[in-house]
Each structure stands twice: as C-alpha cells, then as structure tokens.
Amino acid sequence: DAKTTQPTSMDCAEGRAANLPCNHSTISGNEYVYWYRQIHSQGPQYIIHGLKNNETNEMASLIITEDRKSSTLILPHATLRDTAVYYCIVREGTGGFKTIFGAGTRLFVKA
C-alpha cells in the first residue's frame, strides 16, 4: 500500500471549515483514499473514501487532485467535538483489505 504524508497537527476555529491535506504521491491506479478519525479513547471512525472523483457525505467532503497524488478532507463547519486525530490511508480496492495507519494529523478545534 502507498504511504501517506500528513501534517502532525493543525488548529481550526469553531464554526470554520477545517481543511486537512494528505500527500500520497506513490498511489497506484487501484488504490482508494480513505479517511478515518480517532477521538480520544475511542476506536477509529470511518469518515469518507474515494478513488478519483470528489466525494461528499453528511460528515465531510473529500477532494482528490486530478493526478491523485494528494487529497484534502474538508469538515465544512468544525465543532469542538471534531477535535481528534485524522488518518489519511490509501488502500488497495481489489483484494487487500488491510488498513494500515500512519501517524495522522491531530486537529484541535478551538472556541
């Protein structure tokens, strides 16, 4: 599986959009981009995933660049409860179901 690079930490003001970047320059054609988050003392929670098109659900939007070498997770209106570690993961979509975690980005949402 391709490796990802994320900022160690980020701050965001409550009510503003949180934009979390991820670089995955070695991603291959059959690998999907997944985002999870882990709120303190809980198991990771799935947020969103995509292959090459932008995706949106009730939690967030995922913007993937045309060359697929990077992506951005957008939380449109961050709240204090969005404070968590966010993990960007690339995973093969055709057979390997293992989810391999990197260090992630620690997002602090401040009032």
Place this chain on the structure above:
Amino acid sequence: SAVISQKPSRDICQRGTSLTIQCQVDSQVTMMFWYRQQPGQSLTLIATANQGSEATYESGFVIDKFPISRPNLTFSTLTVSNMSPEDSSIYLCSVGRGRNTEAFFGQGTRLTVV
C-alpha cells in the same frame, strides 16, 4: 455498518500471565483484524484473523505471543501471552466486508500489565 463488541473493555494483569480478548460482530463479515495501539502512538496491525485457518501475522508479530482464533464469521479472539509491561496497550478489533468498503472498529481493550 457493523456493531462490534469487545470484551473486556479494560484489564490490569500480572506479568507472565495471559489475557484473551473477545470480538463479537452483530453480522457476518468477510475480514477481521487485530490492532495494537501503544500509548501516544498510531494503530499497528497485528494480524488478519482468517476463518477456519491460521491467522496471517504482520512483520514483528508471532503466533506464540498473539494466538488468534476465528471459529466463524462473527467472532474472533486475540490472546496476549506471557505478558510484560511492554504489552500495555489498547488492542482493537476491526472488521470489513470486502473491496471498496470501509473498516469498522471496536472501542478497544485497554490492557495494563504490572
């Protein structure tokens, strides 16, 4: 979605003993995985629990230390054997239904070895 129940949620154990952690899913799933999360660290995959056959271990993890069972499509156990304080971690169960689908995680078992 999948609802995952892990037992126990936490335990304090003496060094040299073993602890078996249970993972129960509310529906049949294709894949089950076990992770370890050491204090302040990210999640590390221990192994894939295969139904009816031996688990597939990641580099650095061995069956003698972390035996795993998976008797059916909804249940798995992870045993942490001959524990030392370095085994103090959160152990998490994860499940998946196949390609292009998300993984679901239990709330974890917080293990402290004294």
